[in-house]
Amino acid sequence: MKKELLVAALSRSRASFSKGWYKFSRNPLSVLGLIILFSVILTAIFAPYISPYPEHAGAFTNFRESGLPPSLTHFFGTDSVGRDIFSRVIFGYRFSLVLAVVVLSLAMPSGIILGLIAGYYRRRWIEIVIMRITDIFLAVPPLVLALAITVMLSPNLFNQMMAISLMWWPWYCRLVYSLTTSLRHEYFVREAELTGASKAHILLREILPNCVAPVLTKMTLDAGFVITVGASLSFIGLGVQPPRPGLGTMVADGAKRLPAEWWMAVFPALAIVIVILSFNLVGDGLRDMFAVEEV
Amino acid sequence: MAKYIISRLLQSLFVLFGLSLLIFFIARVMPGDPARVALGSLATHEQVQNFREEMHLDKPFPVQYYFWLRSLLRGDLGKSLYTRRPVTTDLKAYIPATLELILISFIMSLVIGQVTGVLAGYFRNSWFDGLSRLISYIGVATPAFAVAIFFLLFFTYTLNLAPAVGRLSLAAVPPPRITGFFILDSVIAGKFGTALEGLKHIFLPAASLAVANIAQEGRITRTSIAENLQKDYVIAHTVYGIPRWSILFKYLLRPSLIPTVSVMGLAFAYQLSNAFLVELVFMWPGFSRYAVTVMLNKDLNAIVAVVLVIGVAFFLVNVIVDIVVSFLDPRIRLQRTGG
Numbered sequence: 001m002k003k004e005l006l007v008a009a010l011s012r013s014r015a016s017f018s019k020g021w022y023k024f025s026r027n028p029l030s031v032l033g034l035i036i037l038f039s040v041i042l043t044a045i046f047a048p049y050i051s052p053y054p055e056h057a058g059a060f061t062n063f064r065e066s067g068l069p070p071s072l073t074h075f076f077g078t079d080s081v082g083r084d085i086f087s088r089v090i091f092g093y094r095f096s097l098v099l100a101v102v103v104l105s106l107a108m109p110s111g112i113i114l115g116l117i118a119g120y121y122r123r124r125w126i127e128i129v130i131m132r133i134t135d136i137f138l139a140v141p142p143l144v145l146a147l148a149i150t151v152m153l154s155p156n157l158f159n160q161m162m163a164i165s166l167m168w169w170p171w172y173c174r175l176v177y178s179l180t181t182s183l184r185h186e187y188f189v190r191e192a193e194l195t196g197a198s199k200a201h202i203l204l205r206e207i208l209p210n211c212v213a214p215v216l217t218k219m220t221l222d223a224g225f226v227i228t229v230g231a232s233l234s235f236i237g238l239g240v241q242p243p244r245p246g247l248g249t250m251v252a253d254g255a256k257r258l259p260a261e262w263w264m265a266v267f268p269a270l271a272i273v274i275v276i277l278s279f280n281l282v283g284d285g286l287r288d289m290f291a292v293e294e295v
Numbered sequence: 296m297a298k299y300i301i302s303r304l305l306q307s308l309f310v311l312f313g314l315s316l317l318i319f320f321i322a323r324v325m326p327g328d329p330a331r332v333a334l335g336s337l338a339t340h341e342q343v344q345n346f347r348e349e350m351h352l353d354k355p356f357p358v359q360y361y362f363w364l365r366s367l368l369r370g371d372l373g374k375s376l377y378t379r380r381p382v383t384t385d386l387k388a389y390i391p392a393t394l395e396l397i398l399i400s401f402i403m404s405l406v407i408g409q410v411t412g413v414l415a416g417y418f419r420n421s422w423f424d425g426l427s428r429l430i431s432y433i434g435v436a437t438p439a440f441a442v443a444i445f446f447l448l449f450f451t452y453t454l455n456l457a458p459a460v461g462r463l464s465l466a467a468v469p470p471p472r473i474t475g476f477f478i479l480d481s482v483i484a485g486k487f488g489t490a491l492e493g494l495k496h497i498f499l500p501a502a503s504l505a506v507a508n509i510a511q512e513g514r515i516t517r518t519s520i521a522e523n524l525q526k527d528y529v530i531a532h533t534v535y536g537i538p539r540w541s542i543l544f545k546y547l548l549r550p551s552l553i554p555t556v557s558v559m560g561l562a563f564a565y566q567l568s569n570a571f572l573v574e575l576v577f578m579w580p581g582f583s584r585y586a587v588t589v590m591l592n593k594d595l596n597a598i599v600a601v602v603l604v605i606g607v608a609f610f611l612v613n614v615i616v617d618i619v620v621s622f623l624d625p626r627i628r629l630q631r632t633g634g
């Protein structure tokens with residue numbers, strides 16, 4: 001009996017998966033985005049094996065090969081101290097992706113839980129406290145406060161992550177809050193309340209599953225946005241510290257050598273565009289798949 | 296409407312109060328001695344001590360905040376530790392340059408975004424639609440500093456069309472200050488050569504700021520034009536024999552503007568924060584570059600002021616957006632006045 005149930009559940013989930021994939025794959029751009037995203041992630045994970053000059057990711061100098069234009073030995077050319085830019089871009093992806101993962105895995109759960117609580121306890125003091133604090137954080141663009149906080153904490157990758165995470169939870173809080181307020185009076189929630197289900201059960205098992213689609217879509221789109229903010233902070237000099245390769249830092253260094261040695265800024269900049277673009281394309285595909293309106 | 300604005304005002308006062316408390320707190324509890332940073336390592340112990348007393352840095356946090364709030368009510372934001380001038384003087388000097396930049400880029404993004412959006416929505420699924428979609432994807436995905444660098448490389452170094460840095464070339468004399476907007480001031484003073492010079496200089500930074508907004512507005516307008524084209528009133532207009540272009544740009548634009556204007560508050564915020572990067576690349580002597588400089592120098596008073604100015608600006612834009620939307624959409628207007 002149990003086995004049959006399991007099989008039925010499996011085939012149901014397989015059916016819904018293939019239906020979802022059908023909707024997702026109807027847009028070839030989303031599929032392209034997914035392919036690029038996977039390649040970027042794999043490249044970043046296996047950076048030491050894939051990059052042609054892994055030792056160039058650190059404090060390496062070879063002035064005889066400095067400022068070489070793109071060629072077959074150095075796809076993206078070399079920088080002002082002779083390091084292979086292609087290798088550094090691959091290692092730079094690591095920092096960007098780690099940033100996105102850390103920020104989202106810190107900001108998303110806290111934002112979701114606060115949003116659930118505020119949305120469920122509508123018109124109580126706890127809603128007022130949570131949502132007014134959210135308003136305060138949303139009163140300025142995230143880059144500005146993240147910048148201020150990173151500077152105060154002393155600039156490095158870890159503090160950058162903390163600062164961006166601190167700026168990011170309010171977006172999830174507000175999204176989940178608005179979803180929860182509309183779900184709060186649905187019959188299935190009422191029923192759970194009447195049967196005496198615990199608050200944790202109602203919030204996490206009844207309401208939360210209905211927030212998954214918009215949250216997941218927002219998360220994908222946000223990953224690109226977090227990387228943008230991170231790269232922007234690094235561009236100002238507040239991210240990954242040299243000699244480690246941050247994509248934004250590389251663009252900033254290269255910008256000083258425009259226009260003659262254009263490759264030093266252009267290729268890291270293009271690398272940033274590609275990763276953000278692929279996140280956005282996948283996010284759009286998810287939005288179509290879940291038929292999500294807000295976010 | 297008035298009631299609505301007053302309630303928004305009260306709400307925002309609370310938010311700004313909270314924001315000031317937050318940023319003040321962050322600025323004061325962080326490690327490092329701001330007085331020592333401001334005076335440099337050569338200052339004597341006594342000098343540092345005097346400075347600390349002068350800035351109330353020796354008092355506990357709530358007392359410091361009280362002093363700060365009291366002087367804020369007198370319109371005094373304290374002294375910048377970096378420029379050694381009152382922060383309000385600095386702000387007055389730098390804000391117009393950024394405002395000019397954002398206004399020009401705002402106009403650019405509105406015009407180009409609307410036109411491409413309308414055309415793409417009308418010629419759905421044509422090559423134009425596909426191309427504008429592709430470009431808008433790339434435009435949204437490219438950080439402002441990368442756009443700035445690509446533009447610099449293309450327009451300045453390859454085509455030699457626009458100057459690379461500053462608001463005017465070094466030899467030019469800035470116009471007498473009336474509004475602080477160089478282009479407007481030059482026109483008022485009758486110096487059209489300087490105005491043209493200013494326009495040339497502002498073109499690239501403004502365009503770099505506009506790209507992301509153009510992409511977004513174009514996409515939103517396209518969707519809403521495509522939606523509205525199916526409506527009965529458009530078919531009725533067509534049957535009456537009203538020319539196609541007139542339907543598109545006169546009758547359809549207004550309802551299609553509503554979603555575009557609604558996101559404009561957010562768009563403005565992004566333009567303001569992107570100005571942080573664009574002003575760095577083009578060495579634009581504006582508010583955002585000032586903001587980055589004071590932040591990097593841990594200039595306490597100036598940082599609090601800068602963040603508050605951005606908060607106020609963001610709030611004002613959102614109120615304006617709400618008012619404009621309610622004029623564009625009679626349904627919202629009537630709902631609010633209870634009609």
